[in-house]
Amino acid sequence: MSGTWRDRAREQVGAEVEARFQELLRDEPLTSDELETAMRVNRLTAMQAVEPDAKLDEEITIRLISEQIRTGLLMPGTADPILRNLQKAISASADEDIQLGIVGISSGSTVLHVCPVYLHGQTGDEPEPDDDQDDDLPGIPVAVPAAESSLDAAMHQLLELFDAAQNDEPLYAEPEMLEAFEGLVRTLDKSAIDVDFGWHAGTGTVRTGRLTAEGRQYAQRRMQPQIKRSLRTMRGYVSELSAPSGKGRIRLRTSTAGRSGPKIDITTDELIGLGLAFGEWVAVEVTVEERIDPLSRRSTTEYTYHALIERRR
Numbered sequence: 124m125s126g127t128w129r130d131r132a133r134e135q136v137g138a139e140v141e142a143r144f145q146e147l148l149r150d151e152p153l154t155s156d157e158l159e160t161a162m163r164v165n166r167l168t169a170m171q172a173v174e175p176d177a178k179l180d181e182e183i184t185i186r187l188i189s190e191q192i193r194t195g196l197l198m199p200g201t202a203d204p205i206l207r208n209l210q211k212a213i214s215a216s217a218d219e220d221i222q223l224g225i226v227g228i229s230s231g232s233t234v235l236h237v238c239p240v241y242l243h244g245q246t247g248d249e250p251e252p253d254d255d256q257d258d259d260l261p262g263i264p265v266a267v268p269a270a271e272s273s274l275d276a277a278m279h280q281l282l283e284l285f286d287a288a289q290n291d292e293p294l295y296a297e298p299e300m301l302e303a304f305e306g307l308v309r310t311l312d313k314s315a316i317d318v319d320f321g322w323h324a325g326t327g328t329v330r331t332g333r334l335t336a337e338g339r340q341y342a343q344r345r346m347q348p349q350i351k352r353s354l355r356t357m358r359g360y361v362s363e364l365s366a367p368s369g370k371g372r373i374r375l376r377t378s379t380a381g382r383s384g385p386k387i388d389i390t391t392d393e394l395i396g397l398g399l400a401f402g403e404w405v406a407v408e409v410t411v412e413e414r415i416d417p418l419s420r421r422s423t424t425e426y427t428y429h430a431l432i433e434r435r436r
């Protein structure tokens with residue numbers, strides 16, 4: 124068989140793949156993601172018919188959309204925080220540190236082309252050793268997309284969050300992923316940037332997602348903690364009196380040998396005015412402020428001094 128490997132692949136499997144592709148189109152119209160996936164899978168099948176280890180590149184495309192960018196102006200530093208938060212989000216989902224690097228920027232509309240960056244030795248795609256290269260040199264970061272990687276699952280989860288935010292649906296993910304997603308949303312909202320994300324997996328799968336102003340606003344509303352305030356009486360022996368950074372603090376212990384309770388914030392003027400002493404028993408009224416995270420990531424409770432009810436010297 125003569126010709127390039129593409130010619131040989133086309134002769135071997137091209138007709139069969141094309142027939143199957145046309146059959147799919149007749150049975151049911153494909154979405155744009157399904158159509159591009161079918162095309163990439165067909166390409167991968169043809170490549171592997173000649174080279175079994177052949178694989179497609181992994182790539183993330185990020186189309187940036189804003190009034191400023193429409194004029195053709197992309198300010199320095201605009202892409203950096205977006206990539207930084209994207210990297211943080213997918214690393215949180217994959218539970219490993221994933222580095223990203225820009226491999227191209229499309230002209231016309233502003234589209235960033237991003238690939239995962241691996242160190243030599245992290246994949247099976249190491250180049251042939253160079254006799255002139257020092258073996259003690261550290262690994263050099265290179266874009267070596269893998270056919271299957273943890274990035275695939277992470278990108279699918281991120282795009283599911285995009286879809287949920289865009290369609291006003293509940294946001295489900297691990298706390299670390301949600302926190303990173305929130306950072307990405309806030310970064311985009313700060314510059315009023317809409318994005319179209321595309322994920323092109325090494326296996327041929329294509330998945331896209333969009334996040335507009337409506338989706339960003341919904342996500343931020345869902346992530347906004349609820350604040351509840353109430354008054355509570357706390358009693359005990361004074362175990363701590365301090366004023367770190369100019370702010371007063373009191374801690375009470377329910378018994379002389381018991382553990383200290385939560386810190387109670389108080390102004391330095393109030394702290395001085397009370398004239399409390401260590402070991403003194405007091406009953407104070409405090410304002411309890413509970414910040415309840417609607418996504419069940421974490422909640423915090425703060426106590427602030429309100430009034431002295433009783434003291435026993």
